[in-house]
Amino acid sequence: MPSGCPCVSLDASCVSASHSSASVTQSYSLTQAHKPTIMATVAEPNAIVDWPDRYAHIDQILENAGPRTDPAFAAGDEVKGFLRTQAKVLVIGAGGLGCEILANLALTGFKDIHVIDMDTIDVSNLNRQFLFRPKDVGKSKANCAAEFIMKRVPGVVVTPYFGKIQDKDEDYYMQFNLVICGLDSVEARRWMSATLVNMVDPENPESLKPLIDGGTEGFKGQARVILPTITSCYECSLDMLNKQTVFPICTIANTPRLPEHCIEWASVLEWPRIQADKKLDTDDPDHINWLYTKALARAKEFKIEGVTWSLTQGVVKHIIPAIASTNAIIAAACCNEAFKIATTSAAFLNNYFMLIGTEGIYSYTFEHEKRPDCPVCGGEALEMTISADLTLEELIELLQEKQDIQIKKPSLSTADTQLYLQAPPQLEAATRPNLLKKVSELVKGDAAITVTSSTLPFNLTLRIVYN
């Protein structure tokens, strides 16, 4: 544990009494747990309600070192005390992975858990997000999940936040020992990873917060451990993402061949043309119905088969198939790493675990390498070779498309000039004429270009070479 495991003195009746006789445990009840004699003497209000033998299983791990355990492992009360009364973890996402992560953390003995999720519960979540029931549809995922865990696993405090990760500042993130991400959004992951990298202060070891990230798709998934600035960060691995299928506008408009082309035509071209300013809400079944009708008519016109309601919804919402079992595997892998990091009971993952369940149980564990020119954690300038005729606008387009950068709405400047700024509006207007100028005219010699993004804590240095 980078922040150390301060030894907490616990009342023996709480933790060390795990070998008391079975007859005592049989007559034990929740109300008794609140009696002060059984409570730990620790000040934290959350460190209560541990009944004898509660942790009989996990304590086998925490009381004994294994042959591969780090010699620094403080077996026994010290490590149990840290886990159960000191450790504070943050879970990002209370969806498919988040529900599983919260349950695992709670059962493992983490007592102070925070969770952030901006989403509300949809009926299609119920096939896997097992902390929610049909009556919860429409409610906040973070609130519901927190409430359920606290009811099911007594003594665990889950603090929910129904909102965005971007609402919180560094002071907020600084309070946790580690962060676990169970997200379906690349954007949110990039933001979280970059924020934690930026928080690292070499003078203050506490500022380094391990980030554990999980993701799934169908029968496949991955879990990884990121030690910000030390191991490869989320940004370092952007090029591993599958490139999203983008249908060229000319295909959609002129030469549709697939049912997907007809659906894209309905949502990208027909909706704005006919519905004008009305915003397309892909969660609104009436809107999907409208798109489906339009797409089906177009498909008929072009003799294309295969437009269905389900496909329409899948294409416009970019639906990724998701099942409980895959989420269970990946969430368990994430929590297992959190547990190992928090307790040093076993070495943690270095640093990437990939699972493919479509053909047997196949997995691949490897060390993903840090990118020296990573715009978030690398520090080295990224070299780009471009034509001397390339305009600034074309360079910006290139940066947005580049698989290992994928920067949205970048602002560019050199040490002495603002090349193009996305905001504020006055500066945007003032720098806009530069877009049509050649980069070679704007940037002399090998001057470095600093690229920043409004959506990410991101600072990329570009060095241009002309071919």
Next chain:
Amino acid sequence: MTTESQDISDVITSAAPDAKTRRYDRQLRLWASTGQARLEEARLLVLSASATSTSILKNLVLPGVGHFTILDDAITSAADAGNNFFLEGPSSIGKPRAQEAVRLLLELNDGVVGEAITDKPISTVVGDLEFLSKYTIVIAHNLPPSQLDTLSKSLWSTASAPILLTVNSSGFLAEIFIQHAPHPIIESHTESLPSLRIYDPFPALLEYSKGLDLDNMDPTVHAHVPYIPILIHARSRLDGIPKTSEEKAAFKKSLLELKKKQDEENFDEAYAQAYRVWAPTPIPSNLTQHIFPHLEDKLAPPVLPPSIHGLLVALKRFTEREPHVLPLSPALPDMKASTESYIHLQRMYKDRFNTDKEVLKSLIPEEAGDIPDDLVDTFIKNAHGVQVVIGEQYGAFDKDPSRIANALEIAPKDLGVHLALQAVREEIEAAGKSGDALARVEREALTKRVLAKLAKGTELSEEIEEAIGEVIRAPVADIPNTAAMLGGMVAQEAIKMITRQYVPQSGYCVVDCIDMRTGVLV
């Protein structure tokens, strides 16, 4: 799919998904309604309500398995209440464990039926084939070896007996094994693609491609000829198939020379796909080596269902005829083309698919009975990925010294975990400590049991020593993260077996949550 005569407004009302489809949307996109129907027909028997067992069940109740039974006569202990999410903490202590677990699992999905059997010890059912045969799959976690042995023998005695999915875990280490009769998979969801028949075009495709007048084409049409006919056309003008690397390079260059304008992407696609002209798509060895030779003996009904056997016999006969290819799949990938040229090409593939389908149907032996047309369609569309996983009896690996010796060489870590886990279950049963959450084992006793499984004189490797050490550390620990991971893995395998889609695990799958890796022993 809608027919021409249907009015669009009729379609809309019937197309919007019902409540069940909405709930299961994210999984139906994987295994479709056919897989879902099989899942809903399945009946599970789970032996013990341990944390691992309830984790497995959670992942099968959520997607809507039809029915499950937990058989467990244990009373919830303080330790159970601490590590099992499907017990309600201290309030479950003292109550029948299976009953509590069933109640809480059923909250997850009101479309599922579940029951607890608490008045029968597991030992009384493991040899009762009549009882066991009511189920599709039997799942067992940390069963005492003598009971597991009886159970696996019962379930191996006939091909129609339930599948056995067994899990063995201690602390951070675990292994999974599936015992099953030959298991046919039509929808394997393989990532390999069916042949496009560019190497060996069917007559209509060849004729169409040869007849293309690329030179006198309207420039817009020229820029939208799909790459498949371009390749076949270009090849038809050669004397033979390009063989040497020079010939291949020249052929590729000639494709680019056919361009009228530099930006004709269809010719770029042809260039990129040129290898298909000289690369035949052989009939997969899964079919030629593992299925076709055994259709009359070890895969004959009732081992395989008559309908699937009949389709496989027909497929074998089909491939024995000229031109020795699989029936054509109607699936055409997207490619640069105009709507008309693409739809025209697609029509050609569909027509050929229909012709091949009729031929295939005529080759189905009579004893296969009536086979629904949509099954034939599915079969042809997936013919290139069809598999029959043979399966073997639990423990066959351990009775074969040559396989153990081989694993010692090629998978020492996995073998170490396997041997240590096998030994610890034996030792705990021998000491009469099954079900004791605090049981400890001695290194000496465990080492002795491991050595007994190896050839005489084998020295314990570091990998085996480490596995033994880790198992001694936590011999009976069913820790939450390992339980959750096994819950996911076993449920995935159960889903694959039940839906008969995707490919299940063969051999022991070994899980090491310290190194966070999995391995296979075969």
